[in-house]
Amino acid sequence: MTDRPPVRLVIFDFDGTLSDSGDWFLSVVDDLARMFRFRTVPPEDVPMLRHKTSREVIAHLGIARWKLPLIAWYVRRLVGRNVGRIELFPGTPDLLERVRAMGIRIALVTSNSEANARGILGAKHSAQIECFACGSSLFGKAPKFRKVLRRLGVDPAQALAIGDETRDVDAAREVGMQAGSVLWGYAAEDALAGTRPDALFREPQDILDYLERQRAR
Secondary structure: OOOOOOOOEEEEOOEOOOEEOHHHHHHHHHHHHHHHOOOOOOHHHHHHHHOOOHHHHHHHHOOOHHHHHHHHHHHHHHHHHOHHHOEEOOOHHHHHHHHHHOOOEEEEEEOOOHHHHHHHHHHHHHOOOOEEEEOOOOOOOHHHHHHHHHHHOOOHHHEEEEEOOHHHHHHHHHHOOEEEEEOOOOOOHHHHHOOOOOEEEOOHHHHHHHHHHHHHO
């Protein structure tokens, strides 16, 4: 959007955006389904679910909204026990370093815990992130976005939220931030494109190019 000021802050999602946790989650989702009594996910259903919005996935699986914080809490505990099995996407370390080298601040907003995020990132890469806003919320990510913006003193128009799900775009729009969607995470391109983010990123370099174009305006 050409009328926006350059980005001063990038707020990253974690799982599916910086952390390659998708395969691990699929390995435990049926256990979660039995424990919390929602529909299991056979392998042949995964491609279909990737083309649905976050709300449509929750409805398809038959998950009551009141259960979401409980499920998120339990998943955080599981991740904490399996930090060594979950890796960053290959381009994550370089991406974080290069965004910071541009003079752009970085925050992390995730339903995962800060301890898990730091454990998977490692001390060196965690140090690139100025602000962590972690843990699940009944009200989604928008309140966390607002909290980060207030803490860092950044106007919403100067912030870019980057995630891999349609709900990330919805929350960014609610707050008045720019929204970018990565195509290497959970949701399929058509589902993300349907939310009309400011940019779709096929690889980490696309994020850097987007930020550079904004700085050059």
